[in-house]
Amino acid sequence: MKNLFASRWGIVLVGAVIGILAPVLQKLGNPGNMGICVACMERDMAGALGLHRAEVVQYMRPEIIGFVLGSLVAAYLFKEFRPRVGSAPIVRFVLGVFAMIGALVFLGCPWRAMLRLAGGDGNAILGLLGLAFGVWIGTLFLKNGYTLGRTQSTYASVGWILPLIMLGFLALLFVFPHVPGEPKSGILFYSVKGPGAMHAPVAVSLAVGLLVGFLAQRSRFCTMGALRDLILFRHTHLFSGFVSLIVFAFLTNLILGQFKAGFEGQPVAHTQHLWNFAGMALAGLAFALAGGCPGRQLFLAGEGDGDAAVFVLGMIVGAAFSHNFGLASSPQGIGPHGIAGLVVGFAVCLFIGLTMRKKTA
Amino acid sequence: MTLEAIKKGSPQDLIVLVDTDTSRENVMRAAQSQGYTVQEVTPEGEGYRIHIVKG
Numbered sequence: 001m002k003n004l005f006a007s008r009w010g011i012v013l014v015g016a017v018i019g020i021l022a023p024v025l026q027k028l029g030n031p032g033n034m035g036i037c038v039a040c041m042e043r044d045m046a047g048a049l050g051l052h053r054a055e056v057v058q059y060m061r062p063e064i065i066g067f068v069l070g071s072l073v074a075a076y077l078f079k080e081f082r083p084r085v086g087s088a089p090i091v092r093f094v095l096g097v098f099a100m101i102g103a104l105v106f107l108g109c110p111w112r113a114m115l116r117l118a119g120g121d122g123n124a125i126l127g128l129l130g131l132a133f134g135v136w137i138g139t140l141f142l143k144n145g146y147t148l149g150r151t152q153s154t155y156a157s158v159g160w161i162l163p164l165i166m167l168g169f170l171a172l173l174f175v176f177p178h179v180p181g182e183p184k185s186g187i188l189f190y191s192v193k194g195p196g197a198m199h200a201p202v203a204v205s206l207a208v209g210l211l212v213g214f215l216a217q218r219s220r221f222c223t224m225g226a227l228r229d230l231i232l233f234r235h236t237h238l239f240s241g242f243v244s245l246i247v248f249a250f251l252t253n254l255i256l257g258q259f260k261a262g263f264e265g266q267p268v269a270h271t272q273h274l275w276n277f278a279g280m281a282l283a284g285l286a287f288a289l290a291g292g293c294p295g296r297q298l299f300l301a302g303e304g305d306g307d308a309a310v311f312v313l314g315m316i317v318g319a320a321f322s323h324n325f326g327l328a329s330s331p332q333g334i335g336p337h338g339i340a341g342l343v344v345g346f347a348v349c350l351f352i353g354l355t356m357r358k359k360t361a
Numbered sequence: 362m363t364l365e366a367i368k369k370g371s372p373q374d375l376i377v378l379v380d381t382d383t384s385r386e387n388v389m390r391a392a393q394s395q396g397y398t399v400q401e402v403t404p405e406g407e408g409y410r411i412h413i414v415k416g
Contacts, residue, residue, distance in 0.1 A: 006386050080382055082407070150380065153407050220383050233364065237390060 003078070005218035008240060014219040015244030021208050022115050023252040025063070028200035032258075032267020033119040035249075036063055036212070037112035038294035039103035039283075040268075042312070043319035043328075044196050045169065048188050051316070052323035055183070056194025060173045062202050064298065065166045066209015071217035071302025072163045073210070078218070083159025085306030088148040091352055092290050092307050096314020097321065098345035099286035099294065104319065104328040105279025105338050106130070107268055109294045110223035110287070113280060114242070116269065118249035120261035126273045130280035135227040137281075138288020141353035142232065146289070148356060151307060159304025162312060173202065195268055217299045224284065224293035268331060275334045275342075282345045289352055363388050363413075367395050373415050380408040388413075 004010050022035030034040055040057070047058030075081040103109045106127045108116060113131060116124035176186030183192050191197040199205065215221070219241065226238035253259040263271050270276070287293050290311050292300060297315075300308035322328040327341035335341075363377050375397070379385050385408070389399050392413040400412040 003382075003386070082381070220386065233391070235391065235394070 003218060005215060006220060008237060011219045011221060011237065011241035012244040014215045014221050015241035016248040017215060018111075018212055018221075019118070019245040019248030019250075020252045021212065022111075023118070023249055023256055023258055025200045025205065025208055026258060027256050028204055029198055030200050030205075031195040031198040033116040033121055034108075034112055034195065034268060035115055036208075037108050037115070038064065038067075038298065039100055039109035039315065039319070040107070040112060040195070042100070042294070042315050043104065043322070044191075046316045046319040047196060047323070048190070050187075050189055051320035053189075054323040054328075055196075056191050057196040057323070058183075058189040058191045059178075059196040059199055060169055060188060061199070062170070062173065062206035063209040063212075065170050065173075066206045066211075067213040067216070067295065067298040068163055068166045068302040069170075070210035070213020070215075071299040072213075074214040074217040075303040080217075081156075081159065081304045083154050083156045083304035083306070084151040085154050085158055086152040087150060087307045088356070089307050089310040091148055091356070092311040093314035093317075094348060095286045095290040095352065096297075096311040096316075097318035098348055099283045099290070099311075100315040100318030101322050101327050101341045101345050102134075102279045102282030102284075102286060103294075104322045105334060105342060106276050106283070107270065107279075107329050107331075109283065110280075111245075111293070111295055114223065114246050115249055116266070118246050118259075119253050119266075120259045121266040121269055122261070122263040123266060123269050123271055123273070123276050126276040127280040130277035131224075131284040132227050132231070133277070134281035134284025134286075135224055135288045136231050137285050138353070139228055139232045141289065141357075142228075145357040145359060146353050147358050148289075148291075148307075151305070154306065156304070158306050161306065162301040162309035170206075177202075213299060213302060216295060217302060220296075221299070222293050222296035224287040225296065227284070228288055270329055270331050270333045272329075272333045275329065275338065278342050279329070279338075282342055282349070285349045285353075286345070289349060364391055364395065367392070367397070371415070375413045377411045377413065378405060378408060379411065385409045385411065 041061035
């Protein structure tokens with residue numbers, strides 16, 4: 001059965017759909033230039049669960065839940081659900097932690113960097129340059145034989161674990177729904193103000209998440225892969241989806257009156273060029289070493305990839321560390337220990353990249 | 362690895378074994394970009410066996 005979404009036009013279409021829907025989510029209530037941000041949203045989920053207590057970023061984001069479940073549906077429908085694990089999961093967990101730490105220094109994952117650019121946020125240029133730089137370092141390791149080893153097929157229920165966890169989160173969202181003005185509903189934390197208090201209606205967020213999850217699984221959409229394949233092979237297949245997202249998000253923002261060009265005063269953003277670059281560089285390197293951008297990791301997890309699932313959990317834990325240890329940035333700039341977070345992160349990624357190599361024949 | 366093999370020896374005929382659907386699509390696309398035709402793709406083990414031919 002031919003996979004139309006895996007074609008050139010397919011992935012351009014997927015990029016377009018995401019590029020249109022993300023600004024729409026913003027229009028319907030998501031934070032500025034944050035219609036979709038895998039890092040920010042997983043961080044918000046960490047907050048909702050009480051893993052950190054940063055009051056302005058606590059909300060169980062249905063988009064993330066939708067990504068995993070939408071991918072699961074697509075995988076089953078087209079017989080691509082392949083439960084698999086075993087490719088150095090502990091390393092992937094750690095990569096997830098540092099990918100999130102890096103992303104929160106920039107205040108966005110690659111998806112948000114693209115959306116910020118499409119919203120006129122000049123700071124995203126530094127972020128995207130940093131991302132490319134980090135991915136480039138990753139390609140150096142790849143060319144030198146870096147690999148985390150092969151996965152192995154496993155029980156179907158192993159592949160179901162993260163989808164079930166996401167269903168559990170969804171259940172919590174329904175059992176303890178948002179009560180406006182209340183910082184807690186049952187066991188879930190809810191921001192009363194700040195980005196965590198800004199969200200589109202649950203049903204819309206979930207529906208968009210499911211659709212994107214479905215399309216992204218079919219098309220193998222990956223923002224890190226786009227840059228990696230361009231740098232490593234001069235292949236533009238994934239990159240065409242990347243560009244399509246930016247172009248359509250830009251057009252949608254113009255239509256919705258959400259485009260505001262500049263560096264200062266951009267929503268949930270700071271103007272420290274060096275740290276925007278460095279944060280995304282660390283994130284890019286971690287994504288490259290882990291084989292996928294944070295969105296891709298969610299879609300892989302939906303397909304049954306238990307290693308990707310571990311990366312996702314690493315990102316959520318990384319978000320908790322970031323806010324508990326002052327590693328995360330704010331619109332005022334880098335956090336009190338952000339630089340230390342970056343230094344440790346790069347050291348760890350270097351360690352992983354250099355020591356986990358197969359010497360080729 | 363496929364691209365390396367093609368660039369090294371420019372073989373007439375090549376068999377590539379891959380583990381995932383994504384790799385299958387990547388290899389097919391890469392082969393075609395180098396002027397090869399995908400002759401046959403068959404499931405093998407948990408992955409696929411891809412036969413590509415020059416021209």
